[in-house]
Amino acid sequence: MRVAQKRALTEQIAEFTLVPLEDANLPPYTAGAHVTVKTPSGAMRRYSLVGGTSDSSKYVIAVKREPQSRGGSASMHDMATEGTDLLVEPPENDFELTDVSEYLLIAGGIGVTPIYAMAQELERQKKRFKIIYCTRSQNETAYLDEMTVAFGDRILIHHDDGDPAKVYDFWDHFAEPQTTHVFCCGPQPLMEEIRAVSGHWPEGRVHFEDFKPVEVVRADDVAFDVTLSKSGKTVTVPADRSILEALRDSGHQTVSSCESGTCGTCKTRILKGEAEHRDMVLMDHEKGDHIMICVSRAKSGDLVLDL
Known part of the structure; x- marks a missing residue:
């Protein structure tokens, strides 16, 4: 595929619109899906698809430059310019929406990418949903304007300014088990918090997407x-x-x-x-x-x- 458009969402997050080199419809996907991209550094990385699922002419992903990048995200930011060709594997989905009457979507930082796609799909289906979107600051909030306009009072934006004392308190949403299904994507502390506060909920009602299941490098590793x-x-x-x-x-x-x-x-x-x-x-x-x-x-x- 080719990078048809690249735009800065925040200082550290860039959006890439990818189109096929040949004039052909792309494999379809459902909300929550991701693609694996061979980045310019050669590293294979998974990125959630952001755009609407009905457009078969392009894939849209957003990539955060990780502070401790192992080559993948840094090369996307520095080397994947408009016109760059990238190898992209067909979409996969380990984070499928369930078919229920009401949803709570929880995003932290770059974890907003599958959540935004899900919200668009639920809007299309006229389903009931709410979004809680947590970031450090307004300047670090990707798709802030688009999501605020699209979802109005159904989205709650919370900034903690990097202060642990200001982290959003999710307990009120989980104190009593609900029939609502929860979909959560974000950094490990957010995922752990949601697992902790939802431990008394029935199995299968809280769903997680985590692209970092393994700690590849640890502090005590040696050559x-x-x-x-x-x-x-x-x-x-x-x-x-x-x-x-x-x-x-x-x-x-x-x-x-x-x-x-x-x-x-x-x-x-x-x-x-x-x-x-x-x-x-x-x-x-x-x-x-x-x-x-x-x-x-x-x-x-x-x-x-x-x-």
Whole structure:
């Protein structure tokens, strides 16, 4: 696909309108869906689709430049200019809307992207819904004007100014279990808060979208070496990079998709060494001789991989 338009939503969030290189209708999608994009850095990243689901001529995504970017978001901001071609996988949806009478949509920061798409779809269906949208400040609130105009008093905007004492109190919305279904997307503290206050609700009424299920790099990680058995070459994996990233940085071709330990694409056989597994894919009987190189590391010492 090609970047047909790029516009700044905030200082750190950019919107990209992607169109196919050939004149063809794109695969359809439903509200809450995401696409996986091969960013200019080579990193594969998932981004929620923002635009209306009925337009088959384009996909619209919004990307936040992460402060600790591992290459994906920074390269989208710095290198994906209008006219740039990007490899985009067909839409997937792990965050489907349910068919109920009333909804509460909760967004935190860049987590607004699937929530905005859901609100547009619920508006089209004439369903009842409310939105709670939490950000640090007005200047950091993507789609503020559009959503305020579109949804009026059905949207509540809350800014906490980065002060923990000003974080929005969700308890009143969850004190008594409701038939309302809740859809929440945002940073980990927000997700944990909603899980905590909704623990007494019936199962299946509160839904979450989280693109960071695995902590790829941790503070106590150390560097180690990976030897590629087919070429005999050895690559050092720094403490702040994954095996996959280190291989890519050194010019080795890698096969990957989610790069978050959830899809299984980069599954690799271990010929020597022991892995510290951080993925959500491998079965117990596979962990002795396989590793997901996008997130997992050497437990101690070095590794020899069947690459």
